[in-house]
Structure formats: C-alpha cells, structure tokens
Amino acid sequence: MIMILNAILVLVILINLFALGTSRMKALIHAAALQGVLLGLLPPLVVKDVGTLPLLMAAVTIVLKGILIPNMLLKALRDAQVKREVEPLIGFMPSILLGAAATAMALALAGQLAPAHSPLGLLVIPTSISMLFTGFLLLTTRVKAVTQVIGFLLLENGIFVFGLLLLSAIPYLVELGVLLDLFVGIFVISIIIHHINRAFASQDTRRLSSLKG
C-alpha cells in the first residue's frame, strides 16, 4: 500500500512542476483535474479498514475535483476566450526552478518534520508543503483570474494531502463540508469571473485596481 501511495505522491509533485511551467491554461486545468483524481485515490490507501464511507469520500473527491470543478473552469475559459497566461511576474522557467527547490528543501527537512513513529508523514508532509508553495506561487505571480483560481485549488489540494495524516480525527461531516465549500466557492468565483469579463472585457486582474486608499 505504502508503495502505491508514494508513487501517487511523486506523480502529484510532478504535476505541480508542470503547472508552474505551462502557459497554456487548458493544460493547466487538465493537470489540476488529474491531480484531483489522484488525490481521490489516496484516502482508501491510508485508512486501515476500507469501508463504504472512505470509498464514498473517494468517489465524491474524484467527481468534484476531477470532473465538476475543472469543467466549470473550462467553461469560464471558453467564455473569456483566453488561451495563454501572459507576462507572469516570475517567468515560467524560474517558477519551475523555485518549485523544485522548495520541494527539495521540504523533502530534505522531512525527517525533522515527521515524528519517528509515523512513516506516513515522511512523504506526505513534504508533498503537502510543495503543493502549498505551488499554489501560492500561482496565486501571487499570475495575472489571469482563472490561473489564480487554479492556484487556490492547488493550495486546497495541499491541505487535503496533509489531512491524510489525520483521517481518524477529521469526521466525514467535516471532510464533506470542506469539499462542498470548495465546490460552491469555485462556482461563485466562476460567476464573478464571468462578470469581470463582461464589465472589463478582460480576465486580467491587474485591471481590478480602482479601489485604493
């Protein structure tokens, strides 16, 4: 089990790096969707006895993060007719290098962060940190609204991965609530993006700067 888990986590990290390096927004959304599906596979691998509830949670995660949310974002993209992220504050290549450096650092520190009696934490904690970092980088250095939302999505994914360590402590009601909040959140955000498009004829969030002082 732990082998499969580690393999998936490595894939998840690779997707992070891809997300940092691509300028094509469609590919970015597909990457986020793939990451969502991979994350959905994780909870049943971690729990000791796989009952119906963990499987149900996995299904809900895959449907929301892998299908519904990416579809909403793709629709927002079609409405706006944008294809590429332009002029990021930090270029694509430097972004990858930063992401890789952060991941390497998190992995190097893993031994100190995770306690000895929890072998799970050894790869889970650094993966989570790497995802949080990727999310923040996308949120702060990209200017298109949809890209920033994907940054937020990756950030939430990072928290989801950390949550794997606490599966016994987090009641299903809370997990379901978190997923529902995320879903409704992206839904509301994509409506607002639609209105931004109509009012400003652009998805460039740098234009949203008339309120000051």
Next chain:
Amino acid sequence: MDVLALILVCPIAAVLAAMIPSNRWRPWILPAAAVVHLSLVALILLGGGGPAKATAGQATRNGIAATTAAAPPIAGAQTVNKVALPDAGGIVISDWLGIDPPGRVVLLLASMLFVACSFYTVGYLRDHMDQLNRVFCVCFLAFLGAMTLVICTNNLGLMWVAMEATTLSSAPLIYFKHTRNSIEATWKYLLLCSVGIALALLGSFFVAYAAIVHGLTPSLRIADLLRQAPAMDKRWLEAGFVLLLVGYGTKMGLAPMHSWLPDAHGESPSPVSAMFSGALISTAFLMVVRSQHILHVAGDGAYASRLLILLGLLSMAFAAIFMVGQKDLKRMLAYSSVEHMGILALGLGIGGMALLGAMLHVLTNGFTKGALFLSVGNIDRAYGSKTIPEVRGAVRRLPLSGMVFLLGFLAITGSPPFGPFISELIILYGTFMAGHFLIAAAFLGLLLIIFIGMGRTVLAATQGSVPVAGRRSHFRDGLLSGLPVLACFLIVLLLGLYIPVPLWGLLHHAANYLEVKP
C-alpha cells in the same frame, strides 16, 4: 434542542425566501427570521446560563458517553444541550453543538444587530424595487445562518466549514449593486478571504497533528484539544496557531491582511456593511480567541500574546495612516473597523483585565458600527454619494441620521458617555496593570491620531450648508430607515451609562473561561 432550532432558523427562512414570488413582500422574511433568531438566543442565554446549571445537564446526558470525562470548567462551557439525536449517518448531533462563553457574547451581538439590519434592509430594498432581491434575501439569511453555526459548534473543523460558508454566502451581497467597483470588491474579498481561510484549515490540522506527534489520539473537538493541549507538541502547536491567526486574522481584518476590508465595506449595501463590521469580523475574532485559548491552556500563552499585541498595534497604525484625509465615509468607517479589531487583538494579547475589556468591546464596537454604517447608508441615499465634497451639512439635511453619525463618531473614538469609552478604558487599565507602559502609550497616541483624522472628515460631512444636489432628492429619515439607527445608538449610549448585571455576568464568565486553566 434550542441550539439546533437556532441553527435551523436561517436555512428554513432562506428556503422560504427563495420560494416567495413577490419582490415587494419577500424582504419581510428577514425581520421575521431575525426576531425568531433573537428570541431563541434570549432563550438560550437566559435558560442555559450559569455554569452550575450546565454542569448538571452534563450528568444527565444520555447519548454516547465517550467524551464526558472533560474537566468541569470546560464541560460546563461546552454543554448546552445534551440530548442525543442519532440521525441516518450515525452522527450524534449534540456532539457537534455547544456554545462556549465567549461565543455567547458574539451570538448576542450578531443576533441583535441582525434585527436592526433586517428592518433597515426592508426599507433599503424598497428603494431598489427595480432589482430582483431573491438572491440577496437568500444569501443574507444564509450568511447569518453560517455565522450562527461558527459560534454554536464545538468542532474546529466544522467551525472552518461554516466560516468559509460566511465568505461564500456574503460575496453576492457585496455584488448587489452590480457596478465595476463592486465586482472588484467582490473578487478581492472572495480570493483573499478564501486563501486566508484555507490557511486557517491547515492551522487547524497542524493543531490536531500536534497531538499525533506525541502519540495522543488526534481530534478536532475543542474540548479534546483543551484537555490534551498541555501534552501536545509545542512546535506544531505554535505553527498551527500562527496559521490560525493569519487565516482568521485575514477574515477579521487585522493588518497587514486587511486589504479586502475597506473595499468590501465600502462597496456593499449599508446593512451588509453593518453586519460585516459589527458581526462577521467579531465572529472571526471569536475564532482567534478560541485558537489563543488552546495555546494558553498548553502553557504557551506568552507566544500568542506577543503576536497578538504586535498585530493589534500594527492594525491600529495602518488604520490611523489611512484614515487621515479619507474622503469616502464608508471606507473611513472600514478603517475604523481595522483599528477596533486591532484593539480587540491587543486586549486579548494582554489578557487579565484587558481581556474583560475586549469582551465588552466586542459588543460596544459592534453596536456603534451598526449605528454608524446604517446612518451613513441613509446619508448615502439622501445625497446619492458617500464622499465628502458632495456630502455636507448632513445634520441639517437628515436630523436623525446626521446626528447619530456625528455622535457615533464621538462614541467610536472613545469619548464618554458612550459604550466604547468604558471598554477602551478597561483595556487601557488592564494594559497599565500588566505593566506594559510603552504599549499603553502607543495605544493612546494612536487613538489620538485616529480621533483627529476621523474628526476632520466627519465634521466636514455633518456641518456646513447642504449642497444643491443633496437638497433635490426625496429621501427623509423614515420608520424603517431611522428606527434601526436609533436603536443601535441607544444601546451604545446605554452600555456607556449602565451595564446590566446579567450582561456583566456573561462577560465575566467569558473572560474567566479564557483565563483559567482547566
């Protein structure tokens, strides 16, 4: 049962609001729900009040008995209603509900303020009959419902879910006017608060993980966390607290995470601004209070205090800078909210007497902000503007709203005989008592700067002669627009002159609960 009913009031009312077809009569569901909400709150606060009574209730609990071993002070706080209600998913509802003493203070504020805002909203929406108000009514009710859930649950995870729900349900409220500026404000609010709150979720997980590191059973229930806190890993606990503080601090509007707040408060309809600045950010403060409580019980209170005092003073300084020369009345009030959240953080950080003052300040600040935002709303409607070259002579144009705005300014800057004077005095006294003379001096200095900066704008808006544009509109203070303003103002005045004994009991109970280690 009461707590469950309280939580269900808003969703039920929201569904009803969605079903009512008449745009004219739909808004009346808001005051109806508000009155029911407040009656239930009164029932809960008066009924399950004293700690002794609640502890007695603990013994008769007939549900799952796994978590009843908590120490009496916590148990008394957590127990409001312990009738087990198993439902389909095997979730015992009463395991999730319970209002801690500081939560009671915020609950009282949120409920009373919503009553005032709901009547005001009916009048406000009547002026905007051309716009469909279904989404607005449903979201406003959902917003109150989510806030109620944050206050009334005892699970750190569910609190987070409800807190994020307040963000999502209130975003459409900011966007009600459908202008470019309101889109911008909504976008910033949604993104900043969602990201901020996401960090708070990570912080909650860190706190729970701090138990695993030392081989304890992890849990997100506040009672379990408080019981285990002394044995938890300090590093993870501190990291968790920082994330919780940054996360809920964003929602609370603490500098430097406050940048969404002036935009959202400035652009949303005034009753929404009043709820934001009176109730919502106080609810976020409640979450910071709860986070600090865990750290305090873990014996690491000094670490939390340093951070809180730092952020508190920083917020006051930011507010002072931006309030000087502020032309927009609502943005000025928004920065005043940043300032007062700073004062609350400061009071919490210093503790002791100052903590009692902070608890009182939650109420006094909340009601004063209600009076101020609602009166500015009337000024905005009369002049068609909320910036000062256009707004002049408000006292003459709107005798009631203009006067309340002027007196509300005196109240919020800490002048006697109003409520905030008393609470700020207690916080200041507590600061001196704790020996933090430099902090007290900085506190006083910043209050003075804010008084001068705010005073210039407010006097320019209220004094002088009414410009021609302002005279032309038909708006006058009416029953629905004037009475809520007056009610909030009278409460502020009352709190300054005489604080009822049961209210003192509530505040003392809250402060003691947070200070005493179980």
